Amino acid sequence: MNTSVISIQHNLMQKHRQDSKERGHVSIESVGISFGEGTNRSIAVRETSLTIKPGEFVCILGPSGCGKSTLLNSVAGYVTPTTGRVLVDNEAVTGPGPDRGMVFQQYSLLPWKTVLENIAFGPRLAGHSAAECHSIARTFLAMIGLSKMEKRYPGELSGGMQQRVGIARALANYPSVLLMDEPFGALDAQTRLMMQESLLDIWSEFGTTVLFVTHDVDEAIFLADRILIMSASPGTVIADLQVELERPRQSEMATSEAFVALKRTCLQYIRAESMKAFELRECNA
Amino acid sequence: MSYALANNKPPEKAPDAVQVPSLPDQPMPNASLPSNNERMAGRLAQAVKSKQAQSILVGGLSLCLGILLWHLATLYKFNFFINFENIPSPLKVADAFVGHLAEPVFYTHILVSIRRILIAYGMAVLLGVAIGLAVGRSRLARAAVLPYIEVIRPIPAVAWIPLAILMWPTEESSIIYITFLGALFPIILNTIHGVEQTPEVMIRAALSLGANKLQVFWHVVLPAALPSIATGLAIGMGVSWFSLLAGEIISGQYGIGYFTWDAYSLINYPDIVVGMLVIGGLGTLSTFLIKVVTRPALRWKELQR
Ligand SMILES: Nc1ncnc2c1ncn2[C@@H]1O[C@H](COP(=O)(O)OP(=O)(O)OP(=O)(O)O)[C@@H](O)[C@H]1O
Ligand SMILES: [Mg+2]
Numbered sequence: 001m002n003t004s005v006i007s008i009q010h011n012l013m014q015k016h017r018q019d020s021k022e023r024g025h026v027s028i029e030s031v032g033i034s035f036g037e038g039t040n041r042s043i044a045v046r047e048t049s050l051t052i053k054p055g056e057f058v059c060i061l062g063p064s065g066c067g068k069s070t071l072l073n074s075v076a077g078y079v080t081p082t083t084g085r086v087l088v089d090n091e092a093v094t095g096p097g098p099d100r101g102m103v104f105q106q107y108s109l110l111p112w113k114t115v116l117e118n119i120a121f122g123p124r125l126a127g128h129s130a131a132e133c134h135s136i137a138r139t140f141l142a143m144i145g146l147s148k149m150e151k152r153y154p155g156e157l158s159g160g161m162q163q164r165v166g167i168a169r170a171l172a173n174y175p176s177v178l179l180m181d182e183p184f185g186a187l188d189a190q191t192r193l194m195m196q197e198s199l200l201d202i203w204s205e206f207g208t209t210v211l212f213v214t215h216d217v218d219e220a221i222f223l224a225d226r227i228l229i230m231s232a233s234p235g236t237v238i239a240d241l242q243v244e245l246e247r248p249r250q251s252e253m254a255t256s257e258a259f260v261a262l263k264r265t266c267l268q269y270i271r272a273e274s275m276k277a278f279e280l281r282e283c284n285a
Numbered sequence: 286m287s288y289a290l291a292n293n294k295p296p297e298k299a300p301d302a303v304q305v306p307s308l309p310d311q312p313m314p315n316a317s318l319p320s321n322n323e324r325m326a327g328r329l330a331q332a333v334k335s336k337q338a339q340s341i342l343v344g345g346l347s348l349c350l351g352i353l354l355w356h357l358a359t360l361y362k363f364n365f366f367i368n369f370e371n372i373p374s375p376l377k378v379a380d381a382f383v384g385h386l387a388e389p390v391f392y393t394h395i396l397v398s399i400r401r402i403l404i405a406y407g408m409a410v411l412l413g414v415a416i417g418l419a420v421g422r423s424r425l426a427r428a429a430v431l432p433y434i435e436v437i438r439p440i441p442a443v444a445w446i447p448l449a450i451l452m453w454p455t456e457e458s459s460i461i462y463i464t465f466l467g468a469l470f471p472i473i474l475n476t477i478h479g480v481e482q483t484p485e486v487m488i489r490a491a492l493s494l495g496a497n498k499l500q501v502f503w504h505v506v507l508p509a510a511l512p513s514i515a516t517g518l519a520i521g522m523g524v525s526w527f528s529l530l531a532g533e534i535i536s537g538q539y540g541i542g543y544f545t546w547d548a549y550s551l552i553n554y555p556d557i558v559v560g561m562l563v564i565g566g567l568g569t570l571s572t573f574l575i576k577v578v579t580r581p582a583l584r585w586k587e588l589q590r
Contacts, residue, residue, distance in 0.1 A: 095492070108487055111586075126495055156588030170494075
């Protein structure tokens with residue numbers, strides 16, 4: 001690695017740290033999303049408004065099918081809201097872009113690119129030189145503890161490893177918002193805990209705004225500064241709860257009073273909503 | 286930047302300590318049989334090798350048996366529903382083949398055919414992949430092109446001969462056209478199939494990393510379609526050879542297909558079989574070459590668990 005590359009990277013990181021205090025402001029303004037036309041029309045997200053501060057770690061909780069992914073996808077730019085709009089740093093979202101990194105539940109690494117090439121893909125698209133891209137990618141590989149795997153193909157990696165590479169790939173663009181849609185949903189319980197801790201470490205280093213969808217209450221409380229609970233389908237945010245647990249989060253906190261109390265509150269909301277969803281289905285049947 | 290996370294690795298692999306002590310370099314509890322494992326490993330390797338050797342052996346034997354049956358059928362003039370009375374024996378065919386090897390004109394036949402294949406197949410690859418990609422990606426292209434594919438695809442190469450003669454200025458171009466058509470459809474269809482298989486989530490990921498449409502196409506859609514395209518290329522190569530045979534009915538001079546038809550009209554039976562076998566051999570060889578050429582691009586697939 002030559003010195004100029006290192007300094008470029010150093011500058012990127014410095015710049016990101018400074019920016020992250022101002023970058024990553026998300027505002028969802030009266031967003032409603034429906035699919036289909038005419039009689040097939042179905043509402044996925046009811047009018048929702050909320051704002052997220054730069055650097056905040058926000059989890060979205062809700063029963064299955066309530067529109068969590070759809071709402072997240074509107075921030076990512078994959079879905080255009082039927083009404084309202086999404087602003088990220090005061091710019092309206094019109095489509096997917098590198099300022100909003102995305103991590104999916106399914107493995108979405110490009111299987112024909114090596115681990116290193118996958119992480120270097122974003123910087124490469126941004127027009128960095130090959131040497132810069134590799135150097136950036138190696139930094140992130142080291143951060144996720146997979147330096148030895150750089151020449152491997154995704155198909156050779158375990159699910160947990162692939163997901164870490166996915167996070168590194170999203171971060172290599174220094175996005176102002178990191179969007180995660182049940183990223184650990186497919187992992188076993190043990191790996192999942194490790195991944196949650198890793199993610200918090202990366203986040204504390206990085207300071208990026210995170211919008212994290214999950215239906216695991218424990219996961220949400222362990223990770224988030226703030227939990228948004230969505231109603232049954234068609235969903236909208238019905239509760240906005242602050243998580244008053246100190247950082248860094250420890251796994252022992254799961255038995256603390258504050259944790260348990262918050263968990264009870266969340267579960268009450270979700271149970272009520274799930275019941276509604278269930279009854280609705282029964283009525284329609 | 287902190288590297289603290291390197292320590293938080295979840296245990297991806299089973300820890301080394303749990304390894305069963307079965308490696309040859311580890312002493313076995315039963316010291317009187319130190320080479321037991323080595324011998325077992327050796328036998329395993331042999332078994333794998335012998336399996337390969339076995340299938341080659343069986344394949345060879347099966348071929349020999351076929352030739353022997355052919356020989357016997359011609360020797361005893363087998364005639365029960367299938368008639369072998371006028372079929373040349375394998376020895377006669379081999380004789381004729383060796384005789385032709387000494388004639389320069391035989392090589393001309395082969396080279397002229399290879400040239401036609403190269404031109405026709407080359408064009409089919411360029412056009413077939415291009416059309417397949419367009420149809421796979423764009424709804425408009427799909428609506429416009431698919432009806433043609435559905436209608437033209439089932440028409441066999443031979444049926445094109447009269448029209449090809451009328452359409453194209455030279456015999457050569459008519460033959461190349463017919464060969465080209467044969468290769469075109471498998472390539473188009475497999476390319477479309479490959480493009481359609483591209484996982485949506487990978488396209489989304491690329492878009493979120495800053496890729497534009499062209500970059501999504503180049504970095505995601507094309508590589509995702511490549512395994513299927515490679516299959517299409519191999520099938521297309523096979524089909525182009527048998528379309529060539531049909532097309533060379535037109536030719537008045539050269540080509541291995543012409544050689545075969547000519548032998549038929551001259552009632553030179555051994556040469557018919559020589560021509561058939563040469564076409565079969567060249568077809569197999571060229572299909573194999575296509576597989577070898579496309580293989581490096583599919584390496585990532587072989588490594589998948
Ligand atoms: N592209 C689409 N076309 C039509 N309907 C859709 C589409 N995407 C989502 N929906 C519908 O919108 C609703 C919300 O779906 P969404 O995937 O956002 O839910 P979710 O909360 O993420 O569920 P899960 O927890 O199961 O992931 C569902 O009823 C779904 O069927
Ligand atoms: Mg979802």
